[in-house]
Structures are given as structure tokens and as C-alpha cells.
Amino acid sequence: MQYLSKISFLIPLACMPLTLQAQTDLFSHGARASGMGNATTVLKDPWAAVNNIAGIAGIQKISFASTFETRFGLSSLNSGTFIAVAPVRKVGIGLSLSRFGDELYNEQAIGLGAAHTIHQVSLGLKCSYFQVCAPEMSTKSAVILEFGGQIEVTKQLSFGAHLYNASISSLRIGGDKVPLPMVMKAGLGYAPHKKLLLTVETFKELAYKASFRGGLEYAVIEKLKFRTGISTHPLVNHFGVGFRHLSFSADYAFSVQTVLGAVNQFTVAYQLKSR
Amino acid sequence: MGAVTQRYATIPCFLLALLPAWLCAQSIPKEIDIDQFIQQVFQQQSEDINYEDAYESLYQYYTTPLNLNAAGREELQNLYVLSPLQIDHFLKHREENGLLLSIYELQVIPDFDKATFDKLLPFVIVENNEKPNNPAALLREVIQGDNTQLLTRYGRVLETKKGYETKKYLGSPDKLYLRFRSSHSKSYSLGFTMEKDSGEKNSWDPSHRTYGADFLSFHFALFNRKKLKSFVLGDYQLQFGQGLLLGAGYRFGKGAEPVTTAKRNNLGARPYTSVLETGYFRGAAMTYQLNRSIELTGFYSGKRMDGNTEAVDSLFGDYDAYVSSLQYSGYHRTASELGNKGVLKERIYGGNVSGSFLRKRLHLGITGLNTNYSLPVLKADKPYNLFEFSGTNNYGLGADYSLLLHNFNFFGEYARSRSGGQALVTGFISSLAQNVDVSFIYRNYERDFHTFYGKAFGENTRNINEQGIYWGIKIVPFSKWTVAAYYDRFWFPWLKYQVDAPSSGQEAMVRLTYSPAKKISLYGQFRSQEKAKNALENSSHFNTPEAAIKSNGLLHLDFLAGEHLAWKSRLQFSSYQQQSKTSYGYYLMQELSVNYSGIKASMRYALFDTDDYDNRQFAYEKDVLYAFSIPALYGKGVRFYLLTQFRISRNIDLWVKYAFTEYYNVTTIGSGLEEINGNRIDEVKVQVRWKL
Numbered sequence A: 001m002q003y004l005s006k007i008s009f010l011i012p013l014a015c016m017p018l019t020l021q022a023q024t025d026l027f028s029h030g031a032r033a034s035g036m037g038n039a040t041t042v043l044k045d046p047w048a049a050v051n052n053i054a055g056i057a058g059i060q061k062i063s064f065a066s067t068f069e070t071r072f073g074l075s076s077l078n079s080g081t082f083i084a085v086a087p088v089r090k091v092g093i094g095l096s097l098s099r100f101g102d103e104l105y106n107e108q109a110i111g112l113g114a115a116h117t118i119h120q121v122s123l124g125l126k127c128s129y130f131q132v133c134a135p136e137m138s139t140k141s142a143v144i145l146e147f148g149g150q151i152e153v154t155k156q157l158s159f160g161a162h163l164y165n166a167s168i169s170s171l172r173i174g175g176d177k178v179p180l181p182m183v184m185k186a187g188l189g190y191a192p193h194k195k196l197l198l199t200v201e202t203f204k205e206l207a208y209k210a211s212f213r214g215g216l217e218y219a220v221i222e223k224l225k226f227r228t229g230i231s232t233h234p235l236v237n238h239f240g241v242g243f244r245h246l247s248f249s250a251d252y253a254f255s256v257q258t259v260l261g262a263v264n265q266f267t268v269a270y271q272l273k274s275r
Numbered sequence B: 001m002g003a004v005t006q007r008y009a010t011i012p013c014f015l016l017a018l019l020p021a022w023l024c025a026q027s028i029p030k031e032i033d034i035d036q037f038i039q040q041v042f043q044q045q046s047e048d049i050n051y052e053d054a055y056e057s058l059y060q061y062y063t064t065p066l067n068l069n070a071a072g073r074e075e076l077q078n079l080y081v082l083s084p085l086q087i088d089h090f091l092k093h094r095e096e097n098g099l100l101l102s103i104y105e106l107q108v109i110p111d112f113d114k115a116t117f118d119k120l121l122p123f124v125i126v127e128n129n130e131k132p133n134n135p136a137a138l139l140r141e142v143i144q145g146d147n148t149q150l151l152t153r154y155g156r157v158l159e160t161k162k163g164y165e166t167k168k169y170l171g172s173p174d175k176l177y178l179r180f181r182s183s184h185s186k187s188y189s190l191g192f193t194m195e196k197d198s199g200e201k202n203s204w205d206p207s208h209r210t211y212g213a214d215f216l217s218f219h220f221a222l223f224n225r226k227k228l229k230s231f232v233l234g235d236y237q238l239q240f241g242q243g244l245l246l247g248a249g250y251r252f253g254k255g256a257e258p259v260t261t262a263k264r265n266n267l268g269a270r271p272y273t274s275v276l277e278t279g280y281f282r283g284a285a286m287t288y289q290l291n292r293s294i295e296l297t298g299f300y301s302g303k304r305m306d307g308n309t310e311a312v313d314s315l316f317g318d319y320d321a322y323v324s325s326l327q328y329s330g331y332h333r334t335a336s337e338l339g340n341k342g343v344l345k346e347r348i349y350g351g352n353v354s355g356s357f358l359r360k361r362l363h364l365g366i367t368g369l370n371t372n373y374s375l376p377v378l379k380a381d382k383p384y385n386l387f388e389f390s391g392t393n394n395y396g397l398g399a400d401y402s403l404l405l406h407n408f409n410f411f412g413e414y415a416r417s418r419s420g421g422q423a424l425v426t427g428f429i430s431s432l433a434q435n436v437d438v439s440f441i442y443r444n445y446e447r448d449f450h451t452f453y454g455k456a457f458g459e460n461t462r463n464i465n466e467q468g469i470y471w472g473i474k475i476v477p478f479s480k481w482t483v484a485a486y487y488d489r490f491w492f493p494w495l496k497y498q499v500d501a502p503s504s505g506q507e508a509m510v511r512l513t514y515s516p517a518k519k520i521s522l523y524g525q526f527r528s529q530e531k532a533k534n535a536l537e538n539s540s541h542f543n544t545p546e547a548a549i550k551s552n553g554l555l556h557l558d559f560l561a562g563e564h565l566a567w568k569s570r571l572q573f574s575s576y577q578q579q580s581k582t583s584y585g586y587y588l589m590q591e592l593s594v595n596y597s598g599i600k601a602s603m604r605y606a607l608f609d610t611d612d613y614d615n616r617q618f619a620y621e622k623d624v625l626y627a628f629s630i631p632a633l634y635g636k637g638v639r640f641y642l643l644t645q646f647r648i649s650r651n652i653d654l655w656v657k658y659a660f661t662e663y664y665n666v667t668t669i670g671s672g673l674e675e676i677n678g679n680r681i682d683e684v685k686v687q688v689r690w691k692l
Helices: A002-019 A031-035 B002-026 B030-041 B051-063 B073-077 B084-097 B103-108 B114-123 B135-144 B335-339
Strands: A063-071 A074-088 A091-101 A106-118 A121-134 A137-152 A157-164 A170-173 A176-179 A183-193 A196-205 A211-221 A224-231 A236-245 A248-257 A261-271 B148-157 B175-184 B188-196 B203-205 B210-212 B215-225 B228-239 B268-271 B281-289 B294-311 B321-327 B344-357 B362-377 B391-405 B408-417 B422-433 B436-445 B466-475 B481-492 B503-517 B520-534 B545-561 B565-578 B581-596 B599-610 B636-647 B652-663 B680-691
Touching: A031 A211, A031 A224, A031 A236, A031 A248, A031 A261, A091 A121, A106 A137, A137 A170, A137 B545, A183 B581, A183 B599, A196 B581, B073 B084, B084 B422, B103 B114, B215 B268, B228 B294, B268 B281, B268 B294, B294 B362
Parallel strands: B321 B362
Antiparallel strands: A063 A074, A063 A261, A074 A091, A091 A106, A106 A121, A121 A137, A137 A157, A157 A183, A170 A176, A183 A196, A196 A211, A211 A224, A224 A236, A236 A248, A248 A261, B148 B175, B148 B680, B175 B188, B188 B215, B203 B210, B215 B228, B228 B268, B228 B281, B281 B294, B294 B321, B294 B344, B344 B362, B362 B391, B391 B408, B408 B422, B422 B436, B436 B466, B466 B481, B481 B503, B503 B520, B520 B545, B545 B565, B565 B581, B581 B599, B599 B636, B636 B652, B652 B680
């Protein structure tokens, strides 16, 4: 029973310190995101399937990607995510499978989303089935709804917004309704030329103070990108590097917080050639 | 003849060049423009502004646009879109070239850029119409005119408030509203309104002055009948000079348009159609055009006001009771609120003489009014009320002016009340350069100056006990960028509620707007205000006021994608600091609007998080036509609404709005009789409009 009450605290309260930043969930969101301080609402890449579903609207080719994250050297806090995105007629479709934790406590989610662009506005919708497992408790689950939007304001300026848990879903644990995180993030991206991208974002999880993030991505040469970022509440520094060759890409990110330590994330992706 | 042929030569070229662009422009939904405009003009955080009236006024222009061929300087200023320089150029153009042939002719006028034209378009028209001059023609116009409409609205909070559970609220939780209006701006206006707030009871109860609906309002007005400039019977409002003695229901205050809203305009008598049950006159008013330069206005008002009465002690001789406080909310839900309804009879009569001289460059006006109450008004015996009005009679006499000198438009008003208290407000607006407009206002309202219907510029909601200087500026440094800012420094020579000593304060605001294209607007604003407030110690009888600093910032994006989709995104944050304690507030929202084949829908989702009530977040929301929604959100929670509008037929429109606020981690919402058990409040509004 004591363990059970600990569980009911774990989900809403522990999201933050366990991932080193206020997050929508405990899962991994790709090394590109992590390298850029998680200021990702404006990004248009396959990982938008878990960052801001509207970002997959312009996808041209089918891609698969997988990421693995280790936190603070504690294996019970590891997480991994697999995504697949494909363009179907004019709509981008994305599938994500995520897992966090070990046999003692773990969370999983499977989600499906779609996004479409009208003029300069991309709108997306995602539905996930989220599940929590712990030995002394029956499996708890909920359906989470997400909305995302991105706007190409000018050729250089873009805007993005993401709403996580629009359905205000919660888990029923021992008679209590434990609310799942309710998050809204909005940000701007500035790309003065093809090699450089700056992003800034405000992230608000209802239960906590708002945090702000900023990220930078610079393509030293076409195949190699360096990333860095900062996020607040808690204050974390991020660094990352990405390498791409033909259809393969690999990214690595490293983030560190003074007290808690370091988080490493490694991502690989494969893009099918378009027919 | 020469001027006319010259014009015919220029117009067709413009038409050919501009026609395709304007065709596209015209199809952009106008409703979105007016919302954006209102947000632009209104101050960010204020609950005391009669938005409904301001919206009504602007909406009046939107549905019956201002005829540019007949508009005077004051009417153009009243749109708050044109800078002083633009108005100058427009009037000069009209004077030199005669009446406008078409709206596209505006493009010829110097300094009328596309952005201005777009902002102006929904509110203006160019025509040379005849007005109905006899009763038969008038009646025909009422029956057939475009502008005859009947509107009914129903609203309700779905959860049960404590006032209904305990039966303290005598009526049902439904909010009902009915409004009939037939009008043609510049010709006539006829209307009536019936309204019942939630908790009030509709009944025939003459002892409580209820005749059917809780609030009834009626007006009939005629305009421009030969020498009779206007005649209003029923409920009306008056606006003369800078509004020191007679200021109409709404006041823009300090907002993001720091220059154009600094000067108030003489609007005379206008019908009152709002349901704010206060701030209007009931009787008759008439404006007579004596000759080309001079107008005379006379008015009479007799109505009842709500107030809290106390039994008298021997002080007041002839009277049984006195009024200790006047109530302005208009709520008559409980037995005690109903008992306060209409207890005080108010009789006002007065007049105004206005003249324009020197080819309309100088306006002078004199205003006087006398107010009598049936019971004495005596406020609570507190030090801050020492110089407030008391008694049964007040009169005010004042003079106002407006002078155009080169590119400066000076204005001002001076008034004096029966108590001997004086008030002065004066300033100027000017276009110093083609891309720089400035405004300046000095005000001095003595602590014993009493005006009941004054709404002149100021920091306080009433024009009493305040001195201040205000500067406003608007610059367009490069195309697509605008900087607007104001600074206000004020003093309160006497005590105020919760401020136990004379005090002073200041306020500054800066707004930066980037508009890369017509459909896109991105702006950021920062505002900080320092005002004194009693420190929260209970130790002594006299609390020492300490400076409290309230700051807020916002970032806003408005984006129109094609013709059918619009996105609005806003981030607001605030802080409140007093006695080395700081608290914060945060608000983030996204709103999507779609418009497709007769159906319009807007959906908004917002998260808010404030540490306390001082940091409450206001966010103007779209609402059904004529209704206003600016909820004050505090605590932690989610705000959502969905507003839909359907065009059922050519003459019938239907609106439905559903909204909820869900709070995080609370078990009750609100307090007293408004308390709800639970953490969520849902509200529904339905409205139907018939265009007859």
C-alpha cells in the first residue's frame, strides 16, 4: 500500500527531475531535440512525431528512427523510442512507440498522429495510448490527445505551438484521479540561412512554473551539425552533434545539470529513397 | 469643371491597377479585423471599461459605415485609426477636390498607405445618399432598411452556484437578453432592450420597480432633420468636450494606441443601447443647429438608481433615510439586492453650447448640468471619503476648447462643481513628422471636484483627486515596424481607498509591432506601473502606503492563412511586487479560427498560472455578437472555448458558444453565493439574430 501511494506521486511529480527538464512525459524525444535544449516546437523532422505533431506535415520520404537515453547512470531510468513517419497523399502520418523504466516500474505509449499543411499553416492531431505498470498495482492506462500547429510566418521566421493532453486525461489509482501532465508550448524559430537555426520556446506544464528554452543548430558542413541549448527550471546545458550520410543519420546529445548529473541520448535514423 | 475632368482621368487608372488586389482584400472575413482592432486599441488589463459600449460604437460604424463625404474631423478621429496628419490630409483633399467619388480615391491622399486603408475599410463608405425626409419615407426605411434587427440571447452556467442551492438567488440561473434595433446612422435610430441577469427574476413588480424584465431600455432618435441635429427620447448618453462633465459610457484609457485615443471628441447625444445598468441618462435630449457655426443642446434625465440605504439620524431633517453607497453592478438577485433597486431618484437637467470658428479650426463649448437626488448621499465616514460628495444636489459648469494650429491639435476642458472643486484637462496631439505622432495630456482634478458622469482621461476610474502628466508617442521607424509607447506620471493629493496618505506613481508602456504582410502581425509589449498601496501590517490604525510595482509583458502573433484560417497565439506574464515580496502570473493561449461556406468557428485553449489575485490574467475572448467576454483568470487551470456562427438563411444568424474553465487542484471555485462545488465551470451561450 505504501508502494502504491508512492506510485501515485511518481507520475506527475517526478516527470521533471527524471528527464532533466520539464517534459510532457518521461520518454525520449530524439537527440536533435535534446541537443537543442528541447526548444523543438518549430522543428520539421520525423521526431516531430513526438515533439510537435504538426512538424511531420511536410514529410516527403518514409523514415524510421530509434533513440535510446540513459540518465544519471541509473539503468532504471533508461528510456527508448521508436518512430516511423510516412507521407500519405498530402498528409503526414506518424507512429511512435515509447518505453521508460524497468521491471519494477515502467511506462509505455503507442501513438498515431497525422498532420496537414494549408497555405503556410500546418495542423496536426495525435492520439496515444499511455500505460503504467508496477508490480503491486494493476496496469493503469489512459488515452492522451495532442494538438500541434506550425506557421511559416516568413521565409526566415517560423512559429510553432503544441498542446499535450488536450483531453485533460488522468489515471485512476486507488480511487484517486491522478492528472497526467497538461502542457502547452509555443516558440519561434529563426533561420537566417540554410546552415543556421535558432529556436526559442516557452514551455508550460500546468503543475509547475513555466520554463524557457533556447536552441541553436549549425551545419559546419552539409553532413555535420553541431547543436547547443539551454533550458530553465531546472537550469540545464545541452550539447549535441548530428551526422548524416546518404539515407542514414546518427545524432548524439549530452545534457548536464549541476546536481543531478548527465543524460546521454543516441539516435539513429533511416530514410527510404522516394520512389 | 477642370477639377472633375482631372479626377475622372486619375480614377480609372487606379481602379485598373488596384481592382484585383481589392477583390482579394474584400473577401477576408471582416469579423476578424474588428477583433484585432479592438485588441489593438483597448488597454490590456482593465475591468472597468465599458467594452460593450465601445464595441457597440465601433460596430455601429461597421454595420452602418461612416460616410467619408459627410464626416467631420471629430468623427474621423473617433475611429481611432487615422493619425492627426492623415486626417489633415484627408480633409484638405476633400476641400480642394470636392466630394469623393469612390473609396479608392483614398489612395491618392498623401500618407494613406495600404495598412491604413485596410484598417479603415471596414468602417467607412463613400456615398451621396438622400435621407428620408418625411414620416412615410422614414417608416418605409424602418421596415425595409438593412439595419433592422432583432436579437435574442440565452446564457447559462451549467454548474449550480451556492446562491441557487440556498435559494438566496430569487430567479433562475438563465441569463436572457432581447434587443431590437432599427437604425441608419445619420438618420434615425429606434430600439429597445430587455435583460435579465443570472439569478434575477423577471416579474411584474412595481414595488421593486420591475416591469417584466429586470432591466428595460428604450430609445428613439432622429438625426439631421433640417435645424434639428439630433433628438433622442428614452435612454441616451452625452459626450461633450473631453468628457469631464459629460463623458459617454466608454473610455479607452491608456492603451496600445497612445496618440489617437488621447483626445476625446464631441459626440453630443447618442442613443444608449448597452445593458450596463448605469452610466446613462433617461429622458430626452435635443441638439439644435442655430446657424452654421453654433449648436445648442438641452437635456433632461429622470431615472432611478440602486443604492444601499441606512435609516437616518437627526442630521438630515426632512429625509427618512440616506444612501450610504450607490450600487453600479445592476444585480438584483437576492432579496437585499432587490430591496436596493431604484431607491434613489435622480433628476438631471443641463445644456451645452458648442461653436466652431475660424473655418472649423477652433471649437469652443460651454456645458452645465444640475443633479438632484431624492435622498441624501453620504459615504462612509472614513478619512479617504473626507472630500467626497455628500448631499442631494450637485451642479457642474465647464468650458472646453479644441484648436488646430499648424500640425498641432490642442484640446482641453475646465470645470467646476458646486463644492468649489475645480478640474482641468488639457493637451495636444500632433504629427511631428510623417512617421511620428505624439500626444500630451496634463490633468488636475481637485480632491473635492464632483462629477457623476465624467469620464475624462486619468489613472483613476473617476475624475477626482488626481494630477498627472502623460506623454504618448507612435513611430514607424521602417516599413512594417511600429513602436508605440506612453509614460504617465501621477499624484493623488488626498487619501484613497487602501492608501492612507497622499501618494504618487508612474506607468510606462512600450509596444513593438512587426507586420511583414497584411495577414501577419507579431507584437510584443511591456508595461510597468508603480502605485502606492497600504502595507499589509495590522499593527497601527494608519497603515503606511508602500510602492507596489505591477509589471506585465505579452507576446502576440496574429496570422491569416488564405481566407479560411486564422491563428492567434499569445503569451502573457506578469509580476507584482510589494514589500520585497514578488508574485507572478503566466498565461499562454492558442486560438484557431476557421471560416468556410457560411460557418465560422473559433476554438481557444489556454493555460494560466498565477500566484495570487494581483497577477490575474485578462484575455479578451471572442464572443457572440454584442456580448463581451474578458474573464479574469487566476489560480492554476485551463480555459477553453468554442464559438460557432452559422448563417441559417439570408436573414438569420445563429451563434453558439461553449466555454469551460477547469482549475488544477481545487475543490471549490468562487466564494459566497457564487461558489461552485468542484473544480470546473462550464458555460453555454446561444444567440439568434433576425435581420428584418
